[in-house]
Amino acid sequence: MLEGLSNIVGQSNVLTGSAAQPYLVDWRGRYRGKAQAVVRPGNVEEVAAVVRYCVLNNVPVVTVGGNTGLCGGATPDDSGRAVVLSTARLNKIRSIDTDNDTITVEAGCILQSVQDAAREAGRLFPLSLAAEGSCTIGGNLATNAGGTQVLRYGNTRELTLGLEVVTAEGEIWNGLRGLRKDNTGYDLRDLFVGSEGTLGIITAATLKLYPLPVAQRTAMLAFASLEDSVTFLSRARQGFGAALTGFEVMAGSVLQAVVRLFTDQRIPFENESANSPWFALLELSDSESAEHAQARFEHVLGQAIEDGLLLDAAIAQSVAQSKAFWHLRESIPLAEAELGKSVKHDVSIPISQIAEFVAVTNKALQAEFPGVHNVVFGHLGDGNLHYNVAPGAGQTEGEILSLQSQIYQLVHDSVASFNGSISAEHGIGQLKVNELPRYKSELELKLMRQIKQALDPKGLLNPGKVVNV
Amino acid sequence: MLEGLSNIVGQSNVLTGSAAQPYLVDWRGRYRGKAQAVVRPGNVEEVAAVVRYCVLNNVPVVTVGGNTGLCGGATPDDSGRAVVLSTARLNKIRSIDTDNDTITVEAGCILQSVQDAAREAGRLFPLSLAAEGSCTIGGNLATNAGGTQVLRYGNTRELTLGLEVVTAEGEIWNGLRGLRKDNTGYDLRDLFVGSEGTLGIITAATLKLYPLPVAQRTAMLAFASLEDSVTFLSRARQGFGAALTGFEVMAGSVLQAVVRLFTDQRIPFENESANSPWFALLELSDSESAEHAQARFEHVLGQAIEDGLLLDAAIAQSVAQSKAFWHLRESIPLAEAELGKSVKHDVSIPISQIAEFVAVTNKALQAEFPGVHNVVFGHLGDGNLHYNVAPGAGQTEGEILSLQSQIYQLVHDSVASFNGSISAEHGIGQLKVNELPRYKSELELKLMRQIKQALDPKGLLNPGKVVNV
Known part of the structure; x- marks a missing residue:
């Protein structure tokens, strides 16, 4: 194999041994696999030649890009049969x-x-x-x-x-x-x-x-409930139209954890609004001017405060402040990592039912696994929540992880009952390939297999991912 | 067959004879077919039962909606084998x-x-x-x-x-x-x-x-060239952002023909701008207010006039005037029909190359078929032109139609040389099913056939449309 591959991509682009190692484990260290080699073709013709050579030898091909996936989709299995194809040199x-x-x-x-x-x-x-x-x-x-x-x-x-x-x-x-x-x-x-x-x-x-937007404005919004943030989102879509480019929701407890952990950060409210149960980060991208963005912002936010829908709003007054707001949001996964492993879900729900989903699922989790801590944040504008379950007071990481498959099932069953998706944006990979049959109809899985069979009859492209054939 | 179908959808929803006739011809009268019957299921279960019954009897199923297609995609062939399935009663x-x-x-x-x-x-x-x-x-x-x-x-x-x-x-x-x-x-x-x-x-x-947009503004724009309209479009995208909801381009000669034919209509310029070689209809949908829309309009259009990019602009001052502008645009197909049959193309081209495509293709047409008249209009914002070829002075409809296949080929070959599409928005149906192999790669056709084979192995769904198997 190695010689044939070297003939196609050049010897220096066929990696084995320790040079291949970084490609055989996903970045979170959850999945480890083996491979005959890692090849790095330099153009599309070389990719095609590698695939033809692998087909000839009945060798699976697992393609990897930046290896930042969260579902193990780019990591080969441990049979050692596969060739990993890195796209690193296709970078023009x-x-x-x-x-x-x-x-x-x-x-x-x-x-x-x-x-x-x-x-x-x-x-x-x-x-x-x-x-x-x-x-x-x-x-x-x-x-x-x-x-x-x-x-x-x-x-x-x-x-x-x-x-x-x-x-x-x-x-x-x-x-x-x-x-x-x-x-x-x-x-x-x-x-x-x-x-x-x-x-x-x-x-x-x-x-x-x-x-490119001419101006952007960012605000941190404080809400009394998740329901209010959903109602406000609907208004914001009406009031801002296509200028609304971001709407990230975060449970108050999640932001509190971030600022406790990263003491250089703060929730941008001086008053009791800092203790609100829900926050949202709103981004407006204006095609006219900063003044226009500011005026629109004040109009829509002012009205919502007047109506009692919005508890408070902090509008970033500089690019630095806007970055600080985003930094809070982006620090959530880091804070989660610091606080220990949790059971993570990447789900989507019709936006109109998100608040009910969270209420129902929180309650079911507490009934089944008393004391666990819910870490809820996500892209509310798309109905996409990262709904994670962490150890509560007195619970250990190990305890939570030992419950992982039961927690998955409880949360995903709840998602399914709201006609939602168990993978909103991370894909299936190998993480959820065996979960899928529980939530997709037999018919949909059959259609998927028919398509896989039609386009990859030998099953050599990234086997064991997305759908089992 | 008829009894079996009646058992599923009820006798009154199985049409034959003269009752079936409207479903057996496309609305332009270009395609005529035959069928065993037209069935009108009332819900999805009945649709499924009809299909199962047809599969059992090896009978093709041709689905029809409003029968307004332009490519004969909903008309059965003339073998008389098919059942036509009308979705008319699935109207909730x-x-x-x-x-x-x-x-x-x-x-x-x-x-x-x-x-x-x-x-x-x-x-x-x-x-x-x-x-x-x-x-x-x-x-x-x-x-x-x-x-x-x-x-x-x-x-x-x-x-x-x-x-x-x-x-x-x-x-x-x-x-x-x-x-x-x-x-x-x-x-x-x-x-x-x-x-x-x-x-x-x-x-x-x-x-x-x-x-819903809070306010809309419409303008008719006059350009010295198609190139200028492309350059202006790029500016309008920058200046209006997502508020730009329409940009329809029309050759001056086309609008002149409309107003000559429909004497109650007029090109909305008093001065020589009415004789411009190109026009565009621009629509802005504002999420704020009519005043805001007007101000943005004036800003972007004013700048373009100042820069000599735009010859003139007529901004609709009332809903009635806006409708009159759109009516001009919508009257083009009617005017075409009045002027006799032409050879029609529904093509798309990368927007950056549209002006060159029109220049090159016009020239090639004149060289090959001297004197023909080009009717060029379309959705410039999407790169989609309706590029039609009509008889010129002294030419007859019959002469043009006798050249139809050569004209198709010349225009579509030109489209292909610009990496464009020979069907931008009307589909393939039966009209272009035999054209497709000239412009799609062997590989793409093979992939399409593999998918058709995988999902409809018996080939009973709308045979003879889109791809020949």
Whole structure:
């Protein structure tokens, strides 16, 4: 195998032994696998040649980008049969077309470098998430990544116009179209997006660009209840229209934990509002001016305070303050990590039912596992909650983790009863592949298997992920 | 067959003879077919039972909604084997959730009734197209319809969150999720959207709603060239952001023909601007106030006039005037029809290359077919042109139509050379099914056939449409 692979990508791009190790474990250290080698092709033809060579030898191919996934989707199993294909060298920005508002990039480009290239051309590429400094756009595409701007711009899927894909047979599909409208047959693009490397290997994409906002305003909002924040969100959508680009909700207890732990941070209220049970971070992106953004902000927020819907609002008065607000939000996962392991869920619920979901699920958890601590935050604008369960007072990390599968089941069953999703933005990978049959209909799983069978009949692309065949 | 079908849907919902005739011809009278019967199931269970019964008897099923398609996608072939399945009785608005901003509707709902239901709930369902008074949302979904608001809200695909589908085996897939984020497996939804009834029968959908605009402003813009209109569009996207909801371009000669024919209409300029070579209809949807919309309008348009990019702008001063501007645009197809048949194309091109495409293609047409008249208009904001070729002075309709296949080929070859699409928003149907292999790669056609084979192995769903198997 190694010689054949070296002939394709060059010996220095076939890694084994310790050089291969970083590719065989996911970044959280939850999954470890083995592989014959890690190959780093330098262009799409080499990717295709690697796949053809692997098919010839009946060897599975596991594609990895920035290795920042949360579901083990890029880690091979421990059979040692697989070849891991790293997209690291597919890192060219191929072209930018500002009149067409598109950018064409290779799969191995770091998300931040795509954002930067767009910005240099005076445009916004709006996909934004915590791992943006190390995740690749190929991984974002493979998992249909979400992030903080979905409310306005959609998931990675909605930002994608065209793809270049290497198929399971090692053929190259050039679907790199920069068209807003194209109704010439089945939507192959969206089949590959979100398929986590199990139907084909995405090697490049043509993505949508947007105008850069002229001004942004950020506010921290204090609410008496989650219900109020949902009602306010609906008003904010009406009042701000498409200028509303972020709406992140956080339980008060979660923010309290952040500021207890990171003492250089603070909840930006002097008064008792700092002890509110719920907060939201609101971001407005204005296409006119800072003054206009400020005026709109004050109008909508002022009305909501007057109506008693909003307890209080702190409007960031500088870029530094705005960053500090976002930093609070971004510190939640760090604070969680400091506080010890928890059982994490990445769920979505129809927005109208989120408050009820949280109330019902909190109650069921307390009944079943008294004393556990709920860490609830997320992208309320998309109905996406990170609903995590941590040890309460007197409980240990070990106790919680020993209950992991029961907690998963309780929370996911509750999600299902609200017609929600057990994976809003992180994908299935290997983490949830055995959970899926509990929540998808037999029919949907059958359709998925039929498609897998049609496009990868030998089952060599990222086996054991997304759907069991 | 008839008795079996009557047992499922009731005798009065099995049409034959003259009652079936309207379903056997497309509205333009271009395609005529035959069928054993037309059935009108009243709910999804009946749809599923009809499909199962047809599968049992090896009978093709052709689904029809409002029968307003332009590519013959809903007309059966003339073998007389098929059963036509009308969605007319699947016409319930199942639910509206204003906090989740979603509406769930059955496939047979007329598009306008979906718009109306949303509006009554204080929301916007933005899909809008000429046939909205008679087309069904099921047909919009099956063809991924576009229309005039795509620039801001996307095609039907982007407006769709969930589907209910009857599969080729007559099973019911309940994928009616109202979630903005759901990454739990392959994107079946987008595979059915745009598949023109060849992979499954869409019976209901959960669709996105948006806030109603507080104010709208319309302007007719006069340009010296198509290039200038593209440059201005880019500025308008920057200046208006998401408030830019419409940008329709029209060749001056096309508008001149409209006002010559419909003498109650006029191009809204008193001066020589009325003779400009290009016009655009611009629509701004504001989330604040009429005054704000007006001020933004004047700012962006004023700057463009100052810079010489825009020759002139007529801003509608009343709803009636705004309607009159839109009426001009909407009268183009009617004027075309009055002037006799032409060879029509529904193409898209990267926006940055539209002006060159038109120049190159116009020139090639004149070289090959001297004297023909180009009727060019379309949704510039989406890169979508209706590029039609009509008889010039001294030419007859018959002469042009006798050249139809050569003209198609010249225009579509030109589209392909610009990496464009030969069907931007009308689909493939039977009109372009034999054109497709000239413009799609072998590989893409193979992937499409593999998917068709996987989901409809007997080939009974709308055979002869989209892709030949």
